[in-house]
Amino acid sequence: MDTLHTVLNRGRSIWERDSLSEREFRGRLDNIKAGMKERGVDLLLVYGDSWRYGHLAFVSHFIPKNRGALAAIPLAGEPALVVQEPSRNNPFSKTLTWIDEVRSVGQFAQGLGDALKARQLKPGRVGLVSVEQQLNIREWNGLMKTLEGAELSDLSDLLISLRLVKSAAEQALVKKSASILERALEFLRRELRAGRKEHEIAAVAEREARRQGVEDFRCMLARSAEPDIGLRPPGPAAVDKGERLLVAVAASYQRYWAEIGRTFFLGKPSPESSKSHDLAKGLFRRLVEGAKVGSSSAVAASILSEVPVAAGNSLAAYGLGNGIGLDMSEAPFLGREDSVKLQPGMTLTLRVCFSGKECGSALISRPFLMSEKGLQPLVGPVEDPLLIEGWRNT
Amino acid sequence: MQVNSAEIPRPYQAKLKSLQEAMKKEGLGALLFYSTGQLSMLEVNPVLWISGSLPMGKDTGVLITAAGDAAMVISLSWDLGRVRRQSWIEEIRVADRFVDAVQELARQKEIKEKIGIAGWGWMPAAIYRGLERALPGRVEAADAIFQSLARHPGREALAALERAATIADAGFAAILERAKIGMPEHELAAEVEYAMRVQGAEDNFGMVTASDHSHCTHPPGNRKIQPGDTIIAEITPALGGHFVQLCRTAVMGAVSPLLREKFDIMEEAMEKSLEQVRVGKKVGEIARVMNRVFTAYGYEKYCRPPYMRVRGHGLGFLSMPFPEIVDENEAVIEEGMCFVVHPNQYLPETGYLMLGDTVWVEANGPRRLTQTPMKLFAIED
Numbered sequence: 111m112d113t114l115h116t117v118l119n120r121g122r123s124i125w126e127r128d129s130l131s132e133r134e135f136r137g138r139l140d141n142i143k144a145g146m147k148e149r150g151v152d153l154l155l156v157y158g159d160s161w162r163y164g165h166l167a168f169v170s171h172f173i174p175k176n177r178g179a180l181a182a183i184p185l186a187g188e189p190a191l192v193v194q195e196p197s198r199n200n201p202f203s204k205t206l207t208w209i210d211e212v213r214s215v216g217q218f219a220q221g222l223g224d225a226l227k228a229r230q231l232k233p234g235r236v237g238l239v240s241v242e243q244q245l246n247i248r249e250w251n252g253l254m255k256t257l258e259g260a261e262l263s264d265l266s267d268l269l270i271s272l273r274l275v276k277s278a279a280e281q282a283l284v285k286k287s288a289s290i291l292e293r294a295l296e297f298l299r300r301e302l303r304a305g306r307k308e309h310e311i312a313a314v315a316e317r318e319a320r321r322q323g324v325e326d327f328r329c330m331l332a333r334s335a336e337p338d339i340g341l342r343p344p345g346p347a348a349v350d351k352g353e354r355l356l357v358a359v360a361a362s363y364q365r366y367w368a369e370i371g372r373t374f375f376l377g378k379p380s381p382e383s384s385k386s387h388d389l390a391k392g393l394f395r396r397l398v399e400g401a402k403v404g405s406s407s408a409v410a411a412s413i414l415s416e417v418p419v420a421a422g423n424s425l426a427a428y429g430l431g432n433g434i435g436l437d438m439s440e441a442p443f444l445g446r447e448d449s450v451k452l453q454p455g456m457t458l459t460l461r462v463c464f465s466g467k468e469c470g471s472a473l474i475s476r477p478f479l480m481s482e483k484g485l486q487p488l489v490g491p492v493e494d495p496l497l498i499e500g501w502r503n504t
Numbered sequence: 505m506q507v508n509s510a511e512i513p514r515p516y517q518a519k520l521k522s523l524q525e526a527m528k529k530e531g532l533g534a535l536l537f538y539s540t541g542q543l544s545m546l547e548v549n550p551v552l553w554i555s556g557s558l559p560m561g562k563d564t565g566v567l568i569t570a571a572g573d574a575a576m577v578i579s580l581s582w583d584l585g586r587v588r589r590q591s592w593i594e595e596i597r598v599a600d601r602f603v604d605a606v607q608e609l610a611r612q613k614e615i616k617e618k619i620g621i622a623g624w625g626w627m628p629a630a631i632y633r634g635l636e637r638a639l640p641g642r643v644e645a646a647d648a649i650f651q652s653l654a655r656h657p658g659r660e661a662l663a664a665l666e667r668a669a670t671i672a673d674a675g676f677a678a679i680l681e682r683a684k685i686g687m688p689e690h691e692l693a694a695e696v697e698y699a700m701r702v703q704g705a706e707d708n709f710g711m712v713t714a715s716d717h718s719h720c721t722h723p724p725g726n727r728k729i730q731p732g733d734t735i736i737a738e739i740t741p742a743l744g745g746h747f748v749q750l751c752r753t754a755v756m757g758a759v760s761p762l763l764r765e766k767f768d769i770m771e772e773a774m775e776k777s778l779e780q781v782r783v784g785k786k787v788g789e790i791a792r793v794m795n796r797v798f799t800a801y802g803y804e805k806y807c808r809p810p811y812m813r814v815r816g817h818g819l820g821f822l823s824m825p826f827p828e829i830v831d832e833n834e835a836v837i838e839e840g841m842c843f844v845v846h847p848n849q850y851l852p853e854t855g856y857l858m859l860g861d862t863v864w865v866e867a868n869g870p871r872r873l874t875q876t877p878m879k880l881f882a883i884e885d
Contacts, residue, residue, distance in 0.1 A: 112561040117545040118709045122690035123723040161542040197810040202722040242630045250629035313701035320694035340582035346704050427581040
C-alpha cells in the first residue's frame, strides 16, 4: 500500500551481516549475471531512490537516505555503486553495502563514467532496471551521453522474477519486521483513550518500532467519523468515544518491510460497525483460503463480485494484497490481471480494506509466508477488531 | 473547470495571478505542476505549493491553464477525500497513467500552446519522455517560473514556522534528557523522533550521531553511547509544509579544554556569519565569513570537500529562497526569506561539530526561530 513518503530514511541504518551475509548477495549476483548472459547484456544498471529502492537493495543492500543510487553490474567483474551524495558521506555509505566500490558523486553520469573507465568497459548492450522509470530526466540525459551507442533494454522483469520467492534469510527479516509491528501496535493500543490526538497515538507506536531498529516506519489511519476520507497520515485531531479507527502500520528492518492493519472499536461497536467488520472478516477468510500454491494471484479478485459495488471499488483501490519484502508493495499483486502463480517461499500481505460513506469501513491486513501447506501467518491473529473499553480521561 | 476566483483562498489567488502573468510573458498555454511522490527537504514541492495538498502515491500533477482553470491528477483513488479536504482545486481526477491523463486534460481544455513543467528537475525520464511523445514539441521545463515565485514562505507561514521551531527545540531537549551511557544511537534517535512527533511534527530530516570522532552526521546505527562521546544532531521537523532546522552538539560528560577551544571557533563563525544576514547582502558572504573564521585558525583545507562545502541552505516544500549557502552564491538576501545558517565543521582534533539555526530575515537582521541556546552542551549521565 502506498503511504506518504518521508524526506529521509532516518531509522537505524546498518548492514546486519548476521541477517544477510555477503554470500547471500553473491548468490543473487550469480543469478543476475546468468540472466544478463541469457539476454546478451554486458552491463546492468539498477536504480533506486529513497522512496522506491527494492531492486537496488536486492543487488546491493544499500538504501538511499534522501536521494538515489545506481548499481552498475558488469557481466564480468565486480559491481560498483554510484551514490548521489556529498563525498564526506562515502565512509558511512560503505557500511550499508557489501559492494566495495562505492562512488559518491554529484551526478550519476560522472560516477558511471568513472566506473566504466576503471574497467575499460564500453558496453554494447545495457540492461536497465528502474532507471527510466525513476531517474529524473536531467540525470537520465547525462547517463545517455555516457552510454552513447549502447543498445538499451528494460530488464525489470528479471529482477522481479528473482525477487518473487524469498530465501530463508529474507523470510526471517520479513517476520522480524512483522513482529516489531505487532509490538508497536500493542503500544498504540495501550495509548488509545478519549481525547488523545492521532499523532500522539501514532508517535508511541513509531518510537517503539524505531527502538527495535527499524529503518523506516509508516502509520496511516482512517476514522468512521469522517467516512469520505480514506487512510491518511495521523493529524492533530483527537479520537473520540464510539469511533471506529482503521490503523495501518508498516516498517522496514534490514530493508525488509512488513505491514499490519487492524480495526479498533473505541467503545461498544454500533450494529453498523459490527456488520462492516463481519463482512471484512469473512472476505479475509476467503482470501486466505483461496491463496494456495499453484493458484493464480488474479483469483483473489473473485471476492469483489460478492460485495456491494461501493465496497468492491474501495477494496480494489486499496488492493487485496501483494508481495512484501524490499518494497512495501511488490509482485505478486493479488486480484490484478497480471497473474503470477503463487509459490512456496513468497511472503505476502493479504488485505481487506474498505472505507467510504456508502460502504462503511474496516481494515484487516496481515503478512503471511506461502508454504506447501498453504499460508502461514507471520504474526498473531488480527482478524478480530480490538475493542477498547473503559475510556479514561487524559 | 472554470474556477470562481472569489472562492479561492487569497494566497492561491495571488499565486494564480502571478502564474497567469508569467504564462502570458513566456507564451505558455498552461503550467503543469508535478510531483513524483518522492519528497525532499531541499525542494519546493510543486503540487503542494499550488494545491495545498502534499501528494501521496506516485505521479501527481496540477494543470493550470493560462485562463486560470485548474485541474489535479492523483494516483490513489482512496486518497481523494484527503486531497479534496486540503485543496482549493475542485476538479480532481484519479489516474493510473499520468501521461494519458495530462494529454486528455490538454485536449479537453483546448491547450494549443506550450505547457511549462514546474517540477521538471524531479520528473522521471519515463514521464517526461511520455509527455514529449503525447504532446510533441509542446512541453518544456518551467522550474524557473515557479521557483521565482516560491522564494518566500510568506508572513502567513510564520505561525507554523514558530511552532516547528518549538518542536525542533523539543527534539534537542530530548537528547539532553534521554541520552545515557550504553544507550544505542538509534534508541536516542527514536526518543528525538517521539518528542517531535508527539507535538505534531509531520516529518523530520533528522540525524543523531554519537561518536568519539565523527566525519559527518548520518542516520543512527547500533553504536552504544560512551563516556566522552560527542553527540551531533541535525533536527529538522516539518509542520504545515514548512521545515525548521536546528543543529547542535552535546558531550557525554565534562567538556574537555580542547573541545571547548574548538567549539569557541564554531560559535565565532556562527556569530560573525549571522551578522551577514542582512537585507541586500549577498548570500555567498555568509559562507565566506564562516570560511574566513576557520581559515584564521588554520583550517582552510577543511572548508572544502571532502570535508565541508555548504554553510547552510534553504528549507523546502513550500518555499526555497536559494538552494545552498556557498561562496559562489550571488543571490541577494531579502526580507521574509527563511533559511538555515550552519557553520557545521569537521576539525581534525575533534571530529565533526554542529551548530546551526534557522533564521527569518527581518528588515533589521535575522531572527532566530528556535530558543535552544547557541552553545556546546554537556550531558551528565
